[in-house]
Amino acid sequence: MDEERFMRGRVYGADHEDPDPGPRAGRSYRVLVAGPLDGLLLDVTDWSPQTLTEGAALATEIGRFGPGGHTRYGPGPTPDGQRWFWEGDVR
Template identity: 60%
Template sequence: MDEAEFLRGRVYGADHDDAGPRPDRVYAELVGGPLDGLLLDVTDRTEREPREVALTTEIGRYGPGGRSVYVRRGGDGRRFDWRGDTPGTS
């Protein structure tokens, strides 16, 4: 199993021992980029909240502390598309 297969269907930011989705939460799928296939918990997020998220990741272009930027897909709040990586903020 490669890293991409291992990550698919897991929840971004969840503890590795308990990274599966929970039935009482709402998730969006991250599409493309280094976090492709991970689920983002959007349970408390409204449609009016920012459509863009910058998620910390060690496997993006900028390594540890870098961020991958995902934007909510128009008309489909259940998917966030990758837009690129950015260096972390100091």
């Protein structure tokens, strides 16, 4: 992967074998801040306004509860709402 692609970020849930795991044109993303998914982009294109306000529990194998666990992220105190902050790991 070249440096430009790396700097664009990796999308949560992208296949590890995908040669271009970065954001796609026409999609909406949130940047995940802190926690086990720090720095990943979350595709929220088709999410409801309610979910965008509440946040979400995202599956991850690298959180506190290992395989089968989830980690919560939600909107933080940023005015643009483009960053979601880690709220903790859940089962």
